[in-house]
Amino acid sequence: MLNGVAPIIIFDFLATASLDLGVTFSKIPVLNTIPTIPLPSIPIYLDEGLTGLYVESVTKNVDIETNVEKNLTDANPVIIQKGINSLVTVNLIANQDSIGMIMLSLLCDKIFSRLLDGKYSITYLNKSVTLFGGLLHSFSTVQNSENDLFHISLQLAKGRVNSTIQTAVSRIAQPFNGVIPGVAS
Numbered sequence: 001m002l003n004g005v006a007p008i009i010i011f012d013f014l015a016t017a018s019l020d021l022g023v024t025f026s027k028i029p030v031l032n033t034i035p036t037i038p039l040p041s042i043p044i045y046l047d048e049g050l051t052g053l054y055v056e057s058v059t060k061n062v063d064i065e066t067n068v069e070k071n072l073t074d075a076n077p078v079i080i081q082k083g084i085n086s087l088v089t090v091n092l093i094a095n096q097d098s099i100g101m102i103m104l105s106l107l108c109d110k111i112f113s114r115l116l117d118g119k120y121s122i123t124y125l126n127k128s129v130t131l132f133g134g135l136l137h138s139f140s141t142v143q144n145s146e147n148d149l150f151h152i153s154l155q156l157a158k159g160r161v162n163s164t165i166q167t168a169v170s171r172i173a174q175p176f177n178g179v180i181p182g183v184a185s
Helices: 022-026 099-113
Strands: 008-016 036-038 042-045 053-069 078-095 120-126 129-143 149-157
Touching: 008 099, 042 099, 053 099, 078 099, 078 120, 078 129, 099 129, 099 149
Parallel strands: none
Antiparallel strands: 008 036, 008 042, 008 120, 053 078, 078 149, 120 129, 129 149
16 A cells, blocks of 8 residues: 555566667777666556555465485484465456556566566565565456456466575485595596
8 A cells, every 4th residue: 555545567678779879989998788677667556536446355475395304323403494475466356448457467467578688576565474585476357248357367386596506415314435526626
């Protein structure tokens, strides 16, 4: 919720500036880099009165994989955890001709066309469920023949995290009288 008005979803896109510096300036490293420029944010209020979108439910789910490696000679097991996913699922209802439904669908299509460059982010604010710098995980709409309502499911994933992946190394029982590949003796 932005200032208590309504739940809100904000789409941010980056554009790559096109610079034609010519041969002379392209050899200067500082001028040779092509900057990315943030475009104005696109907010969509998730309010039936403002945009025709109604938040039916919101769920947040964090999935973690835990592996326990126990060695017969070691009493202390090695516990390795790896984050699988952190998702916020927003279930919406909208009339088929609501401006919010049209904008949401167009922006998700725009993101789909920009997946390779990854120059977008999504912010979601709704009471205690917040997500900054999120990525689109899935977007689906369902309409049945009984009425003109769309049921929308929007899944947002936590954005990229710069982390180092550590690989578990098996322990070798001592004494070891063999050759270990890649280790100088």
